[in-house]
Amino acid sequence: xxxxxxxxxxxxxxxxxDVTLDCVYETRxxxxxxxxxxxxxxxxxxxxxxxxxxxxxxxxxxxxxWNFQKSxxxxxxxxxxxxxxxxxxxxxxxxxxxDDKIIFGKGTRLHIxx
Amino acid sequence: KAGxxxxxxxxxxxxxxxxxxxxxxxxxxxxxxxxxxxxxQGLQFLFEYFSETQRNKGNFPGRFSGRQFSNSRSEMNxxxxxxxxxxxYLCASSHRTGGGTEAFFGQGTRLTVV
Numbered sequence: 445x446x447x448x449x450x451x452x453x454x455x456x457x458x459x460x461x462d463v464t465l466d467c468v469y470e471t472r473x474x475x476x477x478x479x480x481x482x483x484x485x486x487x488x489x490x491x492x493x494x495x496x497x498x499x500x501x502x503x504x505x506x507x508x509x510w511n512f513q514k515s516x517x518x519x520x521x522x523x524x525x526x527x528x529x530x531x532x533x534x535x536x537x538x539x540x541x542x543d544d545k546i547i548f549g550k551g552t553r554l555h556i557x558x
Numbered sequence: 559k560a561g562x563x564x565x566x567x568x569x570x571x572x573x574x575x576x577x578x579x580x581x582x583x584x585x586x587x588x589x590x591x592x593x594x595x596x597x598x599q600g601l602q603f604l605f606e607y608f609s610e611t612q613r614n615k616g617n618f619p620g621r622f623s624g625r626q627f628s629n630s631r632s633e634m635n636x637x638x639x640x641x642x643x644x645x646x647y648l649c650a651s652s653h654r655t656g657g658g659t660e661a662f663f664g665q666g667t668r669l670t671v672v
Contacts, residue, residue, distance in 0.1 A: 487665045488663050488666065490663075541658055544608075544656060544659075545606065545616065546591075547603070548593075
């Protein structure tokens with residue numbers, strides 16, 4: 445069965461600190477996709493990244509970086525030098541190639557304190 | 559390029575009534591998915607439409623239905639509203655269907671059932 449677990453419900457850090465959001469997933473498929481989305485107070489989900497199961501290369505985009513490890517079924521997200529604007533709920537998600545729906549984790553609410 | 563537009567943004571309905579929510583996808587996108595977001599259950603997949611056909615359906619009662627028009631705009635309908643239907647309903651559009659497709663979300667319709 446598909447499942448995404450974000451064990452951290454809520455995290456608070458002081459601005460400029462680095463913060464890592466954890467994500468663990470379960471799937472029986474060998475081909476799948478992983479996502480991270482950001483949900484600011486406005487409500488819409490903002491796409492951050494997509495990785496397929498065959499690409500374990502870590503990715504960096506500005507202050508954001510992602511660490512994908514198939515051996516531990518994890519896809520963690522790190523924000524370096526956090527800023528107040530990073531405050532939001534972050535969702536990790538999974539999609540299998542044969543299925544159109546996206547399975548979301550429960551989300552991690554991130555507070556960046558000035 | 560205009561994003562995904564959902565109307566209305568906010569809605570208050572009485573138990574037993576029915577409601578119709580609308581979603582206009584990004585121009586050129588033919589796939590529209592609907593998700594329900596509640597504090598308790600998180601983000602849950604409702605259904606997906608592609609080229610006016612329902613391709614996938616989540617685990618929701620038959621009171622929840624949807625459709626897609628030839629211009630890719632989609633509506634979802636909830637009949638005989640219950641208090642538990644209070645939620646943020648998010649629509650996502652993609653240029654194609656199939657797992658792993660990058661989905662773009664609207665700001666959602668916040669439905670309150672009283």
